Amino acid sequence: MTPSTSTSLSASLDRIRQQFPALSRPVIFFDNPGGTQIAQPSIERITKYLVESNANHEGAFATSIASDAILDEAHRAMADFYNAASPEEIVFGNNMTTLTLHISRSISREWKEGDEIVLTRLDHDANVTPWALAAQDRGVKINWVDFDVEDGTLQLDELQKALERKPKLVAVGYASNSLGTINPVTRITQMAHDAGAQVYIDAVQYAPHGPIDVQAIGCDYLVSSAYKFFGSHVGILYGKRDLLEKLFAYKVRPATNHLPGKFETGTQNHEGIAGVLGALEYFEWIGREFGGEYVEGLREIGYKGRRLELKKAMTAIRAYEFELSRALLSTLEAVPGIRIFGLTDSRRLEERVATFSFRLRDMHPRQVAEKLAAENIYVWDGNYYAINVTERLGLEDQGGMVRVGAAHYNTPDEVARLGEVLKKIAG
Ligand SMILES: Cc1ncc(COP(=O)(O)O)c(C=O)c1O
Known part of the structure; x- marks a missing residue:
């Protein structure tokens, strides 16, 4: 293409x-x-939610049923945006930072003293400090990957060296919020998986600018924030289903043990999640109106329906x-x-x-x-x-x-x- x-x-x-x-x-x-x-369809979704279906989760009455239907649809739409295998792999939360602080606690429960992880100096601190704090709690060593100060690209030879030490996790950004560099995340994921490490991708700065496909990348986790892609103040985490299912969730007892709810703690920002759906509807409109010239190449990859429109848009x-x-x-x-x-x-x-x-x-x-x-x-x-x-x-x-x-x-x-x-x- x-x-x-x-x-x-x-x-x-x-x-x-x-x-x-x-x-x-x-x-x-x-x-x-x-x-x-914020795009008009996102504003409309937020307003409509608050006027017509403002209610808590899982009630027996019409507004609660309507509210849950919107939240379900937002999960499906985000799965389409990320090309995730299923909506159960989509976890909504306050923002990228809070989601990462939360899930890092679950992920790091599996780490043992003496284990190692890999962080980069190109990343936003929201993909650094949550992992550094978890590492401190668990007695885990951090290996740093630097970037080239001349061109702002990650030093992949340093990553390769760090991977020889068989780390548990590589946390890396998709695009730098500071220098604009897009990291080769598919290659990085392949390198990390070859070494047995999981990969957590911060896609906050890439999501507004280009198509994301978590299955093609092969990453274990990926996270973005809708207020950076023309929507509301909500963060959206993708995790591979088998990993999320196995992970311990820090949650209260009456809350569900099923995905994705076990990681969506407390009452969510329902109107904000409706706003995410609206932002994705805006992208669908872009795909329909302006994405025509990309349709064949994207169909060949296998995208259909809303997934195709979203990929055309991006x-x-x-x-x-x-x-x-x-x-x-x-x-x-x-x-x-x-x-x-x-x-x-x-x-x-x-x-x-x-x-x-x-x-x-x-x-x-x-x-x-x-x-x-x-x-x-x-x-x-x-x-x-x-x-x-x-x-x-x-x-x-x-x-x-x-x-x-x-x-x-x-x-x-x-x-x-x-x-x-x-x-x-x-x-
Ligand atoms: C690359 C990157 N990661 C993470 C964040 C944090 O996102 P949030 O505000 O959703 O916590 C930002 C915010 O600027 C960012 O640019």
């Missing part, structure tokens, strides 16, 4: 943007890696975002006094998402972000919780970096405006 450079999605940005009420404001949102704007989004990445890269590179961190080779755009971190002259990143905000351009600054990255780059005590992250609703005109304003700031 070769993504075309001019997709029907890129020619229809007005229609896309009309799906986002927040985008009617005279503001440019480049803070997307911190959280995207493939169309990924193709359009190549254009945005290319435009952002050349625009940023043209700003005097800029230093971009991570992959800057325009021939390697497939190895990154459209998230770029930089520093401008000797300015503090907060100062640059404030000057951009004064021109109605919203970006992030600091370490964005990828604290190992800023430490490794020697920037942690200097305010970190400025981060510009595009989503598929951003336009080439917005990129051009960013360039103009940055040139003005650079002086």
